[in-house]
Amino acid sequence: MSWNRNMLGRVGVLAVLATGALAVACGGGGSNEASKQPADAQPQAQLVSTKLFVDVDVVRGPENMTAEEKVRKSCVQASRIPLGGQVVWRVRVIDPATGSLMDDKALAAVTAVLPDGQSFPMKYGAHPKDPPGESFWTSSFKVPLTYPTGLLDFKVVATDKEGRTGEFKQIMSVPSAVLTIVETDPWVTTSADTDTFALR
Numbered sequence: 001m002s003w004n005r006n007m008l009g010r011v012g013v014l015a016v017l018a019t020g021a022l023a024v025a026c027g028g029g030g031s032n033e034a035s036k037q038p039a040d041a042q043p044q045a046q047l048v049s050t051k052l053f054v055d056v057d058v059v060r061g062p063e064n065m066t067a068e069e070k071v072r073k074s075c076v077q078a079s080r081i082p083l084g085g086q087v088v089w090r091v092r093v094i095d096p097a098t099g100s101l102m103d104d105k106a107l108a109a110v111t112a113v114l115p116d117g118q119s120f121p122m123k124y125g126a127h128p129k130d131p132p133g134e135s136f137w138t139s140s141f142k143v144p145l146t147y148p149t150g151l152l153d154f155k156v157v158a159t160d161k162e163g164r165t166g167e168f169k170q171i172m173s174v175p176s177a178v179l180t181i182v183e184t185d186p187w188v189t190t191s192a193d194t195d196t197f198a199l200r
Contacts, residue, residue, distance in 0.1 A: 052102070052158050052166025053094040054110075058179055061086030061140050073187060079177060081152075082185040083145050091122060091137040093158045093166065102160060103135065110137045110158045122156075143181055152179045 062074040063086030081087050089112050093102040104124040112120040120139040126132040156168040170178050 049096045050164050051096060052160060052164055053096055054156055054158050054166045054168040055092045055094065056156050056168045057090050059088045059090060061088040061142075063142050079179050080182050080186045081143060081179070082182050083143055083147060083149070085143050085185070087141040087143065087152075087179070089120070089122065089137075089139050089154075089156060090127075091156055091158075091168075093137065093160075095160075101136075102158075106160055107137075108159045108161050110156065112139050112141070112154055112156050114141070115153050147181060149181045149183055151175060152181055154179060 057077055058079065059075050060073055060078040060081060062070045064084045065073055075088070091110055093107060093110060094100065095102055095106070107124075110122040110124075112122065114120075118141070120141055122137040122139040124135060124137050126135045127138065151172075153170065153172065155170075158166045172178060
């Protein structure tokens with residue numbers, strides 16, 4: 001079969017058109033959003049909260065405990081503290097931008113505040129001190145014998161050296177989980193080795 005120049009020309013045009021279509025289909029041609037961006041465009045920064053994250057728990061301090069009681073009751077998480085007892089706040093503050101714990105070089109102040117306006121500045125340090133354990137913020141409140149009993153709606157406020165703040169508040173909708181001042185020690189010692197919990 002013989003090919004004339006006319007037929008060869010048509011085949012050539014079709015080949016060129018097919019190659020162009022294939023290039024576009026494979027991303028080699030046409031326009032896309034990336035090509036519309038200026039050469040010096042920077043990726044948009046991800047939005048990060050400026051509020052510090054404040055993590056708090058409460059343990060009972062050794063105030064008005066016997067040496068024997070301290071072994072079992074001191075530094076134990078508690079939501080019931082008796083009159084004459086000691087509330088101890090343990091706090092960690094986290095930078096929302098980095099996820100790192102914030103020490104006394106990063107934070108200007110961490111303070112526990114009671115409903116009556118009393119405030120308790122916290123200190124940063126290792127616990128226990130000997131041997132050194134994990135470092136966090138602490139302060140305490142020795143409950144007077146004449147202090148009102150009932151729910152204690154405290155808050156903890158942290159401020160860093162750049163002026164950012166964060167605040168912790170208890171979940172008040174669950175009263176049984178809220179820090180409460182009670183008349184007498186809810187842990188009643190029944191023997192040298194055993195404590196019985198009696199919620200009053």
